[in-house]
Each structure stands twice: as structure tokens, then as C-alpha cells.
Amino acid sequence: MIEARALTKRYGDTLAVDDLSFTVKPGQVTGFLGPNGAGKSTTMRMIVGLDRPTAGTVTVAGLPYRKHSAPLCQVGTLLDAKGVHRGRSAHSHLLALAQTHGIPRRRVDEVLDTVGLAGVAHRRAGGFSLGMGQRLGVATALLGDPAVVILDEPVNGLDPDGVLWVRTLLKDLAAQGRTVLVSSHLMSEMAVTAEHLVIIGRGRLLADTTVADLIARVAVGSVLVRSPNATQLAELLVARGAEVTGVDPGLFQVAGLTAEAVGDLALAGGVAVHELTPRRASLEEAYMELTREAVEYR
Numbered sequence: 431m432i433e434a435r436a437l438t439k440r441y442g443d444t445l446a447v448d449d450l451s452f453t454v455k456p457g458q459v460t461g462f463l464g465p466n467g468a469g470k471s472t473t474m475r476m477i478v479g480l481d482r483p484t485a486g487t488v489t490v491a492g493l494p495y496r497k498h499s500a501p502l503c504q505v506g507t508l509l510d511a512k513g514v515h516r517g518r519s520a521h522s523h524l525l526a527l528a529q530t531h532g533i534p535r536r537r538v539d540e541v542l543d544t545v546g547l548a549g550v551a552h553r554r555a556g557g558f559s560l561g562m563g564q565r566l567g568v569a570t571a572l573l574g575d576p577a578v579v580i581l582d583e584p585v586n587g588l589d590p591d592g593v594l595w596v597r598t599l600l601k602d603l604a605a606q607g608r609t610v611l612v613s614s615h616l617m618s619e620m621a622v623t624a625e626h627l628v629i630i631g632r633g634r635l636l637a638d639t640t641v642a643d644l645i646a647r648v649a650v651g652s653v654l655v656r657s658p659n660a661t662q663l664a665e666l667l668v669a670r671g672a673e674v675t676g677v678d679p680g681l682f683q684v685a686g687l688t689a690e691a692v693g694d695l696a697l698a699g700g701v702a703v704h705e706l707t708p709r710r711a712s713l714e715e716a717y718m719e720l721t722r723e724a725v726e727y728r
């Protein structure tokens with residue numbers, strides 16, 4: 431469990447994080463989203479004690495990060511995959527960390543295996559590709575078998591295989607009962623990975639909800655309509671308060687009415703309809719709607 435209460439961080443004139451309160455629960459993947467500069471990295475850094483809050487508190491497993499005697503065993507983090515000594519091998523990097531926490535040597539081999547780096551364990555990390563570096567970062571996060579895992583943009587720069595691997599891993603970690611907080615700009619990826627979302631904009635909380643709720647609450651669904659009398663039908667629907675946008679000749683999109691209502695109005699108006707397709711909004715659309723102001727007024 432991660433609990434932020436009135437968390438605030440000011441850098442000079444910049445209020446990077448502004449009175450932020452949220453709870454990240456175990457057993458599910460929580461996506462941490464927000465436009466560039468929203469304060470995600472700053473919040474994550476405060477969670478793991480790399481930045482000190484100007485006001486408010488944040489605890490992990492009931493304690494501020496700094497108060498944990500063996501933090502690697504409580505919280506695993508991937509904040510900067512490049513934070514590895516380039517001259518060291520993956521194995522010696524992990525072993526050095528393990529030794530600071532009394533973590534047994536065999537755990538190093540275990541996590542290297544989990545992330546698929548067992549075959550290159552003794553190669554210099556400086557020669558690793560972006561994807562291999564990300565995998566080593568994930569191995570580092572998992573080393574202490576922590577109950578809480580925090581990953582900043584873990585799929586950044588990964589190929590489709592790597593993206594799928596991270597997705598499966600995050601879901602497995604959550605299914606094991608761990609608390610998983612993951613930031614990303616890839617909405618399509620978040621839609622299939624996260625169940626819960628914490629969304630911030632300009633340092634403030636915009637939403638703390640499930641993916642399904644956010645889509646239902648924020649995004650406006652629409653209906654795709656095909657008709658040989660498209661102009662006549664569109665006029666009819668606009669008169670009922672719908673918003674109509676043209677797509678192709680004879681095809682348009684309607685917002686503000688259900689597919690059933692469009693069908694009924696067409697029937698009542700004596701207009702033929704050849705297609706009526708309800709379109710559910712995507713997480714991306716809901717996110718764009720929610721964060722529009724936070725981006726516009728920066």
C-alpha cells in the first residue's frame with residue numbers, strides 16, 4: 431500500500447506537486463498518468479525518499495521510505511534504467527545491491543532468469559541495448575522480493591515483445607498480491623495493463639478511479655450512422671440536441687444520443703438506416719478530455 435496525504439513539492443516558483451492525496455492498493459496494477467511536467471516523477475521520487483516533500487506525507491507499507499531498515503525488501507523501484515555502473519556486469523550490479531541488504535546470492539540468478547538476462551549476466555551493462563537496460567532495471571526492482579513495486583515508464587523504448595513482457599509481468603506481480611504503481615504515456619498500454627488509475631495534471635489530482643469508470647464518466651461515446659438520406663437524418667438528430675460530425679458521404683458520427691434513440695428517431699422520421707454502430711470511447715479519449723485544461727494552460 432502507498433498512501434499520499436496532502437503531498438506537496440515546491441521548487442522555487444514551481445509548484446510541482448500540489449496537495450496530492452491518493453492510495454495505491456495491493457493486488458492490482460495502478461497506472462500513474464499525467465501530461466509532461468504534471469509531477470509524476472517528482473511524486474515517485476518523494477515516495478522513495480529521493481525528494482523531500484515541502485508539505486504532506488507519503489508512506490509505503492505504513493512507513494516513510496527512509497524509515498524502512500531494508501527498503502529494497504519493501505519497495506522495488508525502476509526510476510531511471512540508466513542508473514547502473516556501465517563497467518559492471520548485470521550480475522555484479524545486482525550482487526552488490528543484494529549484499530547491502532543480506533539478500534542471498536541465488537536471488538540474483540533468480541531475478542536475472544525472471545527478466546530473461548541469464549544468458550548475458552556477465553556482460554558489461556554499458557553495452558546493453560535499451561531493452562536489456564530496462565530489463566536489468568526491472569530485475570533490480572524485484573531483487574528484494576518487495577511487496578510494493580514502482581516503475582517509471584517501464585515500457586519506454588521497448589519493442590513489442592518487450593512491451594508484452596512488461597505487461598504480463600506487471601499483471602503477475604499484482605496477482606501475487608503486490609502493490610504495483612506504474613507510470614506511462616502510452617494510453618493503449620495502460621488500458622490493457624492497469625485496473626486502477628491515478629491521474630494528475632499540474633501537480634493536482636484529476637482522477638483516482640478505475641479504467642472502466644473513467645471512460646464511462648469522462649468520455650462521450652458516439653454512434654456511427656450510415657444512411658442513404660444522411661443529410662435529412664442528421665438534421666433530424668441535430669434538432670434533438672445531438673452533435674453530428676460528417677465522416678464520409680452518407681456516413682456520420684453522432685454524440686449525445688444512444689444508438690437506440692438514433693434508430694427510433696430515424697424510424698419516426700421515415701428515414702432508412704443502413705448502419706448503426708455504437709462506439710465506446712477509448713481510455714485515450716477519456717484521458718485527453720480529463721487533462722485538456724491541465725495541458726492547455728501550462
Ligand SMILES: Nc1ncnc2c1ncn2[C@@H]1O[C@H](COP(=O)(O)OP(=O)(O)OP(=O)(O)O)[C@@H](O)[C@H]1O
Nearest residue numbers: 441444445446464465466467468469470471472473
Ligand atoms: N529538480 C527540479 N528543480 C526544479 N524544477 C523541477 C525539478 N524537478 C521537476 N521540476 C519541475 O516540476 C514539474 C513537474 O516535473 P516532473 O518531472 O515531476 O513531471 P512529470 O509528470 O514526471 O513529467 P514527464 O511526463 O515529462 O516526465 C515540472 O514543471 C518540472 O519542470
